[in-house]
Amino acid sequence: MKRIAILGSTGSIGRSTLSVVESFPDRFQVVSLAAGRNVDLAFEQAQRWRPRVVSVAAESQAENLKIRLKSAGVNGIEVVHGAAGTVRVATNPEADFVVSAIVGVAGLEATYEAVRAGKTVGLANKECLVAAGELITAEARRQGKPLLPIDSEHNAVHQCLRGGRMDEVRRIWLTASGGPFLNTPVSKFADITVEQALNHPTWKMGNRITIDSATLMNKGFEVIEACRLFNLPPRQISVIVHPQSTIHSLVEFVDGSILAQLSVTDMRLPILYALTFPDRIPSDLNFSLSDLRHLDFSPPDMEKFPCLQLAYEAANLGGGKTIALNAADEVAVSAFLDGSIQFQDIPVVIEKVVSETPAGKLESIKEVLAVDDRARAGARERVAGFTEQSGSVAVRQQ
Ligand code: MG
Numbered sequence: 001m002k003r004i005a006i007l008g009s010t011g012s013i014g015r016s017t018l019s020v021v022e023s024f025p026d027r028f029q030v031v032s033l034a035a036g037r038n039v040d041l042a043f044e045q046a047q048r049w050r051p052r053v054v055s056v057a058a059e060s061q062a063e064n065l066k067i068r069l070k071s072a073g074v075n076g077i078e079v080v081h082g083a084a085g086t087v088r089v090a091t092n093p094e095a096d097f098v099v100s101a102i103v104g105v106a107g108l109e110a111t112y113e114a115v116r117a118g119k120t121v122g123l124a125n126k127e128c129l130v131a132a133g134e135l136i137t138a139e140a141r142r143q144g145k146p147l148l149p150i151d152s153e154h155n156a157v158h159q160c161l162r163g164g165r166m167d168e169v170r171r172i173w174l175t176a177s178g179g180p181f182l183n184t185p186v187s188k189f190a191d192i193t194v195e196q197a198l199n200h201p202t203w204k205m206g207n208r209i210t211i212d213s214a215t216l217m218n219k220g221f222e223v224i225e226a227c228r229l230f231n232l233p234p235r236q237i238s239v240i241v242h243p244q245s246t247i248h249s250l251v252e253f254v255d256g257s258i259l260a261q262l263s264v265t266d267m268r269l270p271i272l273y274a275l276t277f278p279d280r281i282p283s284d285l286n287f288s289l290s291d292l293r294h295l296d297f298s299p300p301d302m303e304k305f306p307c308l309q310l311a312y313e314a315a316n317l318g319g320g321k322t323i324a325l326n327a328a329d330e331v332a333v334s335a336f337l338d339g340s341i342q343f344q345d346i347p348v349v350i351e352k353v354v355s356e357t358p359a360g361k362l363e364s365i366k367e368v369l370a371v372d373d374r375a376r377a378g379a380r381e382r383v384a385g386f387t388e389q390s391g392s393v394a395v396r397q398q
Contacts, residue, residue, distance in 0.1 A: 055085030133228030156248035156261035220311020324357035331379035
């Protein structure tokens with residue numbers, strides 16, 4: 001029986017993880033949940049899974065949850081809150097495996113503490129590796145515990161890498177769907193609405209990652225994630241646009257052989273792989289190879305999608321640059337979602353903030369979070385500049 005802690009249980013990956021656990025009740029048990037702000041769902045999950053510890057975002061939400069659990073006759077669940085609460089969930093002595101699925105740097109400290117506590121971590125939170133990959137991977141090596149990628153591309157790479165040694169790898173190919181604007185001319189980018197950007201062609205995901213997929217920044221983050229997870233320089237990580245998202249990624253070996261991983265576009269599969277590694281168990285997540293007609297590939301257009309180029313540049317410089325890249329992107333995406341800036345303003349905000357942030361190597365999570373804070377403030381200033389400059393987006397769009 002594997003005992004699981006989930007950081008981000010009410011989000012998309014968190015819910016998929018619980019669905020996997022539900023399918024294999026004799027293999028997995030939920031021992032702690034970090035739920036965030038959705039108290040209704042946190043209550044439902046606590047009632048259903050009866051974990052030992054549940055964490056929510058704020059103290060008032062924790063009080064609310066305690067009262068609801070009590071009146072439902074559910075006892076014996078410790079309810080905690082805030083950043084300390086998330087760390088408590090992540091380091092729960094009863095947990096063997098921690099699924100890190102909180103979006104953004106909010107999950108960083110708890111993920112690092114889980115690794116430090118000697119847990120095996122399944123990583124769905126890419127910001128952890130983008131902002132603090134050097135620290136997290138070094139700690140995992142020290143602990144002698146694997147970091148198992150749940151991000152579908154890296155999960156595919158992890159599987160393909162079992163076909164050879166690291167010194168036999170020529171390069172990793174990360175596939176990209178290309179997002180909803182793959183065939184939209186740049187001249188039409190000013191007309192892109194939030195609704196269009198949220199309409200991803202192949203994957204159903206949270207809002208931020210969906211916008212990041214539309215700008216290709218998500219792929220940029222994945223390049224950085226791959227560098228850190230597999231200990232390779234950016235020049236050995238290539239991106240290839242593959243609109244069907246059937247091949248989740250590939251590994252090219254020095255002899256010219258390329259191994260690919262194909263499966264359904266369902267996050268339950270990478271989650272199941274991580275939870276059962278190094279074993280594989282039968283599931284009903286079947287892929288119908290005979291229905292497959294064609295696989296298309298093309299190189300990404302870095303001029304049309306400058307976010308990918310910005311990510312490669314940040315990956316080459318490392319340290320503070322990748323922290324700023326992530327922080328500025330998070331601020332710029334939320335500004336786009338609330339109508340403060342336009343789609344094509346997103347890379348402009350990011351470029352400015354990254355260029356103002358020194359590369360420098362970071363020695364602790366505290367230092368990482370300080371750089372992150374400064375980059376966010378810089379990004380907010382930049383966003384405000386856009387709004388002032390143009391009056392309002394509504395006026396600009398007329
Ligand atoms: Mg991915």
